[in-house]
Amino acid sequence: MASVSSFRVALPSFVLKSECKSRNRAQIQCLTGPDSSMVSSDSVLVNGASVVGDKSKIEPLINGENRRLGSKVEEKKSVKYDVKEQLEVLWDDGYGTETVKDYLEISKEMIRPDGGPPRWFCPVACGQPLKDSPVLLFLPGIDGVGLGLILHHKALGKVFEVRCMHIPVYDRTPFEGLVKLVEKTVRLEHASSPNKPIYLLGESFGGCLALAVAARNPTIDLVVILVNPATSFGRSQLQPLLPILESLPDGLHFTVPYLLSFIMGDPMKMAMVNIDSTLPPPFVVEQLSGNLTALLPCLSGLSDIIPKDTLHWKLKLLKSAAAYANSRLHAVKAEVLLLASGKDNMLPSGDEARRLWNLLQNCRVRYFKDNGHTLLLEDGVNLLTIIKGALRYRRSRRHDYVSDFLPPSMSELKRAFDQQNRLLRFGASPIMFSTLENGKIVKGIAGVPNEGPVLLVGYHMLMGLELSFLIEEFLREKNIMVRGVAHPELFLERRASPSDEFSYFDWTRIYGAVPVTASNLFKLFSKKSHILLYPGGAREALHRKGEEYQLFWPDQPEFVRMAAHFGATIVPFGVVGEDDIAELVLDYDDLMRIPLVNDYIKETTRDAVRPRAGFSGEVGNENLFVPVLFPKVPGRFYYLFGKPIETKGRENELKNKENANVLYLQIKSEIEHIMAYLIKKREKDPYRGIIDRTIYQAISAPPGQVPTFDP
Numbered sequence: 001m002a003s004v005s006s007f008r009v010a011l012p013s014f015v016l017k018s019e020c021k022s023r024n025r026a027q028i029q030c031l032t033g034p035d036s037s038m039v040s041s042d043s044v045l046v047n048g049a050s051v052v053g054d055k056s057k058i059e060p061l062i063n064g065e066n067r068r069l070g071s072k073v074e075e076k077k078s079v080k081y082d083v084k085e086q087l088e089v090l091w092d093d094g095y096g097t098e099t100v101k102d103y104l105e106i107s108k109e110m111i112r113p114d115g116g117p118p119r120w121f122c123p124v125a126c127g128q129p130l131k132d133s134p135v136l137l138f139l140p141g142i143d144g145v146g147l148g149l150i151l152h153h154k155a156l157g158k159v160f161e162v163r164c165m166h167i168p169v170y171d172r173t174p175f176e177g178l179v180k181l182v183e184k185t186v187r188l189e190h191a192s193s194p195n196k197p198i199y200l201l202g203e204s205f206g207g208c209l210a211l212a213v214a215a216r217n218p219t220i221d222l223v224v225i226l227v228n229p230a231t232s233f234g235r236s237q238l239q240p241l242l243p244i245l246e247s248l249p250d251g252l253h254f255t256v257p258y259l260l261s262f263i264m265g266d267p268m269k270m271a272m273v274n275i276d277s278t279l280p281p282p283f284v285v286e287q288l289s290g291n292l293t294a295l296l297p298c299l300s301g302l303s304d305i306i307p308k309d310t311l312h313w314k315l316k317l318l319k320s321a322a323a324y325a326n327s328r329l330h331a332v333k334a335e336v337l338l339l340a341s342g343k344d345n346m347l348p349s350g351d352e353a354r355r356l357w358n359l360l361q362n363c364r365v366r367y368f369k370d371n372g373h374t375l376l377l378e379d380g381v382n383l384l385t386i387i388k389g390a391l392r393y394r395r396s397r398r399h400d401y402v403s404d405f406l407p408p409s410m411s412e413l414k415r416a417f418d419q420q421n422r423l424l425r426f427g428a429s430p431i432m433f434s435t436l437e438n439g440k441i442v443k444g445i446a447g448v449p450n451e452g453p454v455l456l457v458g459y460h461m462l463m464g465l466e467l468s469f470l471i472e473e474f475l476r477e478k479n480i481m482v483r484g485v486a487h488p489e490l491f492l493e494r495r496a497s498p499s500d501e502f503s504y505f506d507w508t509r510i511y512g513a514v515p516v517t518a519s520n521l522f523k524l525f526s527k528k529s530h531i532l533l534y535p536g537g538a539r540e541a542l543h544r545k546g547e548e549y550q551l552f553w554p555d556q557p558e559f560v561r562m563a564a565h566f567g568a569t570i571v572p573f574g575v576v577g578e579d580d581i582a583e584l585v586l587d588y589d590d591l592m593r594i595p596l597v598n599d600y601i602k603e604t605t606r607d608a609v610r611p612r613a614g615f616s617g618e619v620g621n622e623n624l625f626v627p628v629l630f631p632k633v634p635g636r637f638y639y640l641f642g643k644p645i646e647t648k649g650r651e652n653e654l655k656n657k658e659n660a661n662v663l664y665l666q667i668k669s670e671i672e673h674i675m676a677y678l679i680k681k682r683e684k685d686p687y688r689g690i691i692d693r694t695i696y697q698a699i700s701a702p703p704g705q706v707p708t709f710d711p
Contacts, residue, residue, distance in 0.1 A: 085131045086407075087158060089481045093384065093409035094125070094154025099273050100377050103150045110145050111169050118167045118181055121146065126157025132395050134223075135189050136160035136199040137182065139206030140167065141230075141374075142314050143306060148203050148376055151273060155384040159393065159406060160199065165206075169310050175320045179212045186213060190220045195396055200334075203227040203376060204347070205314075208321035215328035222334035223392055227375055228341055231329075232352035233322040237345060273379045276414075329359050336360050337392045340498075342369035349373070350499075357498035364390050365498045366506075385412055389506025391491065401514040402523040407481050408510055416507055417472045427634035428581060429693055430469040431708045434641040441640070441711035445477055448641050452528035453568035455559065456482065456641070459551060459671055460534035460541040462578045463627070466637060470575075471511050473639075474530065483524050484532040486513040488609040489624060516611055521559070525566040533559055535668075537611075538622040544587040548579055549675045557664030560647075560654060567648035572667045573641040574674030576682065580635025586628035601625050634690045636708075638678045642670050684709040 120137075136156060140146045144167030149156060156162050165182070167173070173181075182200070189198055200222055202210030207229025214224050306314065340353035353365050366386055371378050384406075387393050394404045408416075417425070434447030448454065460466075467484065474480045490505055490513065514520045516537075524531050534540060535553040543550065563570055591597045605623050645667070647654060654660045685708045687693045693706045 083128060083131045087130065089407045089479050090410045090413055090475060091158070091407065092154075093158070093382070093411050095151065095382050095409075095411040096273055098125070098150045098153070103147050103377065106150070107143075107145050107147060110147065110166065113170055114168065116168055116171075118165060118171055118173055118178060120163045120185065121166055122161075122163050123149075123153045123157070125153040126160075126162045127154070129157060129161050130159055132196070133160055134196050134199055134395055135193075136162050136201055137185065138162065138164040139182065139200065139202040139209045140165055141204035141206055142318065144169070144171075144314075148206075148374075149201075149383070151377060152383045155382065155409065159384065169307065172313060175209075175212075175317055175324055178209055179216070179324075182209060182213045183216060186217060186220060186222070197221045197223050197394060197397070199223045199225065201225045201227070202229060204230045204373070205318055205321055207231065208318075208325040211325040211332060212321075212328060214334040215325075215331035218331060218333040221397055223394075224332070224334045224336045225387070225392070226336065226338045226356070228339070228344055228347055228349040228373055229325075229352065229356070230318055230347060231322050231325050231356065232347050232349065233318045235348050235351075237348065273377075329356070332360055334362070335392065336363040337387065337390050338363055338365045338498075339375055339386065340365060340367050341371040341373060341375050342367060343371060344373045346373040354498040364392070364493065364496060365500055366390060367499045367501050369501065380415075382411060382415075384409075385415075385510060386502060386506075388510050389502060391509055400523075401520055402527060405483075405512060405514075407512075408475070412510060413472075413475060416511070417468070421468050421472070425469070427690060428465075428469065428577065428637045429634075429687075429690070429706060430466075430473075430577075430637040430639065432469075432473055432639040432641070433711050435643040437644065439643060443708075443711065445473060445641060447644070448474075448478070448571055449569050449644055450478060450480070452530050453525045453563070453566050454530045454644075455563050455568050455570045456530065456532045456573060457559070457570060457667055457671070458532075458534065458573040459549065459575055459675060460536050461575055462541065462543065462548065462582070462584065463629075464541050465578060465581070466575045466639070469637060470532070470639065480530050481512050482530045482532050483512040483514060484508070485516045485521065485524075485534075487538050487622075487624075488515040488517075488611060491515050492609070494607060518558075518562075521562060525562065525568060531568075535559065538624060542588065542623070542625060542627065544589060545584050548584075549576060549679070551668060551672060553668055557657070557660040560660045560664050560667075561657075564647040564651050564654035564660070567651065570645040570647060570667060571641050572645070572670040572674065573639060574671050574678060575637060575639045576675055576678045577635060577637035580632065580688070581637075582629040582631050584627055585630045588623055588625055588627070591625055591627075636682065636685065636688050636693075638682055638708075640674045640678055640711075642674055681709050681711070 138146065138149050140148050146164035146166040149162070149164065153162065163185075165178075167178070186198055186200075198220065200210040200213060202208070202224070204227070207226040208231055210224050210226065211229070211231065214222050336356075338353055338356055340349040342350050344350070350367065353367065357363050357365050366389075368375060368381065371381065375381055376383060384393075388406055391399055393406060394400070396404075431443070432445055433441050433443055434445045435441050436447045448456075471482055471484070474482045486508065490508055493500075493505075514524070521531070521533075536551055539552045540550075543552070560570070588601075591601060601623065604625070608624050610622060645663070654663065682688055687696055687706050687708060696706055
């Protein structure tokens with residue numbers, strides 16, 4: 001018999017509940033058999049019997065021999081939450097505040113025998129999610145504890161109603177029983193919110209569970225996230241060792257946790273989770289040593305999580321789970337995001353990703369070549385970042401690039417710019433200027449208005465090399481997220497493969513890029529966003545030899561009229577420096593003279609979306625290709641944002657095409673003037689070259705504070 005009981009269990013970090021919404025009644029679903037029933041909110045299940053009504057009976061029963069997962073039961077209270085509708089820019093996602101050591105220590109409390117069935121709990125760290133957030137059901141791996149998301153609780157809890165499945169150590173519910181438990185929860189949630197997706201996040205064994213539920217419920221809007229799913233268990237590298245593990249004497253079972261800890265994950269990556277990799281090497285080594293010293297003694301706790309009898313049961317469960325899920329893959333209609341590790345010593349996850357990518361109808365893969373089986377417990381893997389980059393986060397039936405956008409967190413800023421973009425920043429040493437309302441040019445971006453809507457219109461440098469520095473500057477200096485309008489091909493993943501790693505394209509989506517459409521522009525203006533627009537588009541960013549700093553704009557001044565409709569401020573800007581960092585060796589014309597390359601470019605262009613098909617002039621020639629560049633001894637990037645142009649109050653005037661065209665040409669002329677100004681002024685920069693800058697930094701200033709010319 002299954003029962004639903006409504007109470008909270010106080011643990012160091014967790015609240016037991018199955019309804020994280022603001023409701024008067026919270027329910028916990030517990031499975032003890034094939035049937036299920038609903039018990040009133042004044043009841044709790046103890047040894048299969050419901051104690052109803054007198055709440056004074058609950059606490060002693062829970063805290064005595066029949067104790068559930070903690071030492072104190074709190075009555076359900078009606079609490080008013082301040083539910084937010086959106087996240088702040090550079091919010092704290094909590095990544096690095098919890099580690100594997102915390103997982104092992106909290107597990108000791110979670111695994112105390114209570115005779116109870118599998119159940120759902122919601123980690124306290126998840127907190128209150130945003131308004132209309134979807135439900136995320138976490139289905140654990142072979143351990144069954146349900147703490148596999150411990151590094152990600154705070155981040156996921158901001159944008160999901162997170163519920164984690166806990167399977168007690170001595171529970172022996174068969175696989176189909178677990179499927180029915182998850183399925184019932186999914187159907188209840190779908191009945192409650194039919195227009196919202198339901199996320200099933202399955203790790204290893206939980207991946208089989210997620211696929212099984214998805215196959216049985218093809219009409220429900222599900223998003224399935226698989227992390228090294230155990231559908232490949234029959235081809236596991238451990239198959240030759242399984243008979244040995246099963247026949248191991250009780251006296252030697254204490255060695256199994258240490259063996260599994262090294263097979264299932266990389267201890268070095270686990271210990272690096274809360275260490276800042278930008279620190280000097282001696283500090284990193286010191287902190288790593290301390291983390292490893294603290295972690296290794298905790299590994300003995302794995303023998304309590306997976307005792308010998310439970311290990312035998314879990315291995316049988318894995319076999320039945322893999323067989324069940326594999327036989328129903330054809331019925332899975334859900335969106336699938338598959339995360340696969342390249343150094344998984346427990347399962348052939350890389351090969352399995354290729355197999356599932358071919359078999360599942362709507363599957364995207366992100367491949368982590370240097371990570372082990374316990375991917376979500378290792379350093380450098382932020383689950384919410386991956387979901388956002390793969391465009392798998394949504395709150396309704398269809399993904400909306402504006403309403404479903406989640407701004408970057410502080411940890412994402414550090415990873416993207418302090419770690420991955422550090423070398424390019426060192427080489428380009430960008431300098432930014434802006435123009436105040438009185439026409440004075442100052443260093444920094446103080447001249448750009450803080451209040452939107454603001455439309456930044458400028459020159460698109462070769463390969464878009466200027467983009468990352470511009471986005472970073474607005475985030476750091478103004479705490480403003482600039483939403484770039486980009487070519488639709490960046491979002492389609494036409495050439496996706498099962499070995500796709502987390503890439504530049506994922507980062508562009510995380511940092512606010514949207515496909516260039518009139519509707520997306522309209523939505524961004526409506527939200528009073530700061531919008532980045534390049535009228536020259538791909539033709540400008542993929543220009544030919546000798547065309548640097550030339551604008552390739554269409555004849556239509558449509559962005560002026562839309563900006564005026566919303567009373568937006570238009571800020572023209574220019575940037576120079578591409579000729580100081582690389583030389584264009586082979587452009588489009590050169591590449592088209594090479595036979596095999598010619599065929600490849602034609603095929604790519606033929607299949608590509610062409611947002612400016614039919615446009616006259618060069619701007620219509622948006623042929624997508626990758627030019628061949630030869631690096632130079634780096635110079636410097638210079639940005640100048642011109643005087644803001646107000647359109648507020650000019651809506652009627654700029655509805656007229658002729659008036660709009662006059663302003664359009666004025667903006668274009670201003671950008672050309674800005675670039676001519678920067679090209680001339682950079683000659684007076686004593687630190688334009690990287691050698692001079694490096695010497696200056698070594699003796700006078702930290703990085704990022706090297707002076708330049710006076711504007």
